Amino acid sequence: MNMPNIDQDALEVGLRLRALREGAGLSQRALAKQAGVTNSTISLIEAGKVNPSVGALKRILEGIPIGLSDFFAYEPDGEKTVFYAAEDLTEIGKGSLSLKQVGANLYGRAMMILLETYDLGADTGRVMYGHDAEEGGIVVSGRVEVTVGEERKVLGVGDAYYFDSRTPHRFRQVGPEKCVVVSACTPPTF
Amino acid sequence: MNMPNIDQDALEVGLRLRALREGAGLSQRALAKQAGVTNSTISLIEAGKVNPSVGALKRILEGIPIGLSDFFAYEPDGEKTVFYAAEDLTEIGKGSLSLKQVGANLYGRAMMILLETYDLGADTGRVMYGHDAEEGGIVVSGRVEVTVGEERKVLGVGDAYYFDSRTPHRFRQVGPEKCVVVSACTPPTF
DNA sequence: TTGCAGTGTTGAAAGTAATGAACATGCCAA
DNA sequence: TTGGCATGTTCATTACTTTCAACACTGCAA
Numbered sequence: 101m102n103m104p105n106i107d108q109d110a111l112e113v114g115l116r117l118r119a120l121r122e123g124a125g126l127s128q129r130a131l132a133k134q135a136g137v138t139n140s141t142i143s144l145i146e147a148g149k150v151n152p153s154v155g156a157l158k159r160i161l162e163g164i165p166i167g168l169s170d171f172f173a174y175e176p177d178g179e180k181t182v183f184y185a186a187e188d189l190t191e192i193g194k195g196s197l198s199l200k201q202v203g204a205n206l207y208g209r210a211m212m213i214l215l216e217t218y219d220l221g222a223d224t225g226r227v228m229y230g231h232d233a234e235e236g237g238i239v240v241s242g243r244v245e246v247t248v249g250e251e252r253k254v255l256g257v258g259d260a261y262y263f264d265s266r267t268p269h270r271f272r273q274v275g276p277e278k279c280v281v282v283s284a285c286t287p288p289t290f
Numbered sequence: 291m292n293m294p295n296i297d298q299d300a301l302e303v304g305l306r307l308r309a310l311r312e313g314a315g316l317s318q319r320a321l322a323k324q325a326g327v328t329n330s331t332i333s334l335i336e337a338g339k340v341n342p343s344v345g346a347l348k349r350i351l352e353g354i355p356i357g358l359s360d361f362f363a364y365e366p367d368g369e370k371t372v373f374y375a376a377e378d379l380t381e382i383g384k385g386s387l388s389l390k391q392v393g394a395n396l397y398g399r400a401m402m403i404l405l406e407t408y409d410l411g412a413d414t415g416r417v418m419y420g421h422d423a424e425e426g427g428i429v430v431s432g433r434v435e436v437t438v439g440e441e442r443k444v445l446g447v448g449d450a451y452y453f454d455s456r457t458p459h460r461f462r463q464v465g466p467e468k469c470v471v472v473s474a475c476t477p478p479t480f
Numbered sequence: 481t482t483g484c485a486g487t488g489t490t491g492a493a494a495g496t497a498a499t500g501a502a503c504a505t506g507c508c509a510a
Numbered sequence: 511t512t513g514g515c516a517t518g519t520t521c522a523t524t525a526c527t528t529t530c531a532a533c534a535c536t537g538c539a540a
Binding site: 317318319329330332333334336337343 | 486487488489490496497
């Protein structure tokens with residue numbers, strides 16, 4: 101009598117919750133305590149054996165923390181996507197640095213692929229990512245000065261880089277034309 | 291024993307569902323039939339008397355149709371937001387036309403405010419929005435040629451426009467510098 | 481009026497999620 | 511080994527969502 105896809109949805113929710121919880125470094129009991137539910141509830145949800153109420157899920161997600169909208173932003177339909185038209189890239193950039201992401205979100209992905217466009221004079225400033233991740237890329241057009249730790253180098257077309265995101269790093273456009281870089285990085289652990 | 295905010299959340303979900311259902315022009319029974327649940331379920335959810343399961347809510351929303359992520363994108367926390375830092379604007383642009391939206395979504399809003407940046411040569415092409423809406427804006431820098439219906443005019447700094455979105459319209463950057471426009475438009479009715 | 485079709489609401493019963501207390505397992509130290 | 515402490519899992523009970531059927535109401539037509 102029950103529609104079979106309910107189990108499918110419940111399992112999807114469960115797998116996602118487990119990934120997020122483990123990514124946050126929390127045990128079922130730790131998250132349960134913070135969320136005000138029992139560890140059984142989380143266990144059953146993660147195993148896909150129940151179809152949680154939105155209230156329960158909301159409280160649990162608050163302990164991670166993540167919002168319901170972001171949680172559901174990863175929908176099963178999206179995971180089938182393989183090809184992306186150029187205009188379908190998700191724009192996440194700000195200012196003179198344009199970042200176009202392949203896919204609308206990172207959920208379930210091991211990598212984030214970016215098309216980075218540095219306008220003339222674009223400069224990320226010195227940034228220090230706190231999360232444990234790695235990133236690398238290849239320059240497609242223009243030139244960019246890359247500083248990683250104590251090392252500094254101007255990269256041209258075809259040049260590449262790869263480093264640990266925890267190392268302080270900086271990108272600065274140089275030369276007369278915009279710089280385009282295709283990069284990849286492991287996502288921040290939730 | 292129960293936390294009082296559960297009822298608050300359930301009511302929030304209910305009010306939102308009712309607004310969306312009525313906006314879609316569906317009766318409780320019509321939506322229930324399409325979603326594979328009973329009208330009682332929808333009635334109780336909308337009244338905030340129950341805390342629906344995600345499976346039930348997902349099936350119901352599919353009949354509207356709207357996804358869970360979009361449904362929850364309107365969160366009570368978000369409605370308090372009044373000020374937005376420049377870098378917090380939501381980038382929704384594509385290609386040489388950058389669109390930065392004030393706020394992450396339109397739910398509960400009567401208007402969408404955009405910061406539009408047209409790169410050199412940027413051109414929207416002739417567009418025809420099917421929904422009943424109105425839009426207007428003021429040029430902040432640069433120059434843009436605007437075509438609305440049979441009328442065409444080049445707007446400079448301080449110039450403005452206002453028209454019905456259903457009228458075919460086109461924006462094309464002209465002159466030696468990028469063009470920046472602050473615009474507003476009424477959102478598509480859900 | 482009467483009947484009919486539509487609307488949303490409300491009861492008791494059926495079905496299911498959440499609880500609380502067990503259980504099994506693995507790891508580390510004494 | 512033994513104990514202790516953490517992990518995730520399972521089961522019967524409790525609590526709640528969902529259903530089914532009935533209800534009250536409105537508008538419209540015969």
